[in-house]
Amino acid sequence: MTTDLTAVGDTGLLDTLQHEVALFARRAEQTRLGGVGQVRNSMDRAAYLLLNRLDKEGPMGVKALAASMGIDSSTVTRQVAPLVDTGLVKRTSHPEDGRAVVLQLAPRGQARLEEVRASRRQLMAELTHDWAPEEREAFCALLTRFNGALSARMAGHDRGDS
Numbered sequence: 001m002t003t004d005l006t007a008v009g010d011t012g013l014l015d016t017l018q019h020e021v022a023l024f025a026r027r028a029e030q031t032r033l034g035g036v037g038q039v040r041n042s043m044d045r046a047a048y049l050l051l052n053r054l055d056k057e058g059p060m061g062v063k064a065l066a067a068s069m070g071i072d073s074s075t076v077t078r079q080v081a082p083l084v085d086t087g088l089v090k091r092t093s094h095p096e097d098g099r100a101v102v103l104q105l106a107p108r109g110q111a112r113l114e115e116v117r118a119s120r121r122q123l124m125a126e127l128t129h130d131w132a133p134e135e136r137e138a139f140c141a142l143l144t145r146f147n148g149a150l151s152a153r154m155a156g157h158d159r160g161d162s
Helices: 011-031 045-057 062-069 073-085 107-127 133-159
Strands: 089-093 101-105
Touching (some): 045 062, 045 073, 045 089, 062 073, 062 101, 101 107
Antiparallel strands (some): 089 101
16 A cells, blocks of 8 residues: 555645756756767767766676666667767677677767766766765755665566556
């Protein structure tokens, strides 16, 4: 049994929160939070997230990559194809099972990811230039927590939980 949290909380605050999240999603998509300078909008969200995941977690198969990102394997396969074609990701044989394919960040992909990260880092600095360090930390912690709650909810829906 689930509790109706809107009856417990301040509905005005929850309305403001849902509205601000909707605005954020639209503005983030419009700008793609792509960074500044020549690198601005130069890498789509899917590519950035895939390259970032391979950088942080290392080489892995399509199924493992899909699972770690919370998307299906066919989506990863479709999104990774242009990254392989452009030399940002390379396919290699699995070290223990030569029949299996492992996706790995290529040196060109690593360089490109660093370039995009630097540009996006600059954008974040510009957007929060007048924030105190503790405000940046609090926002980051709360946004991380919010994204975690969204991920957990999506995982629950994938399992059929309500």
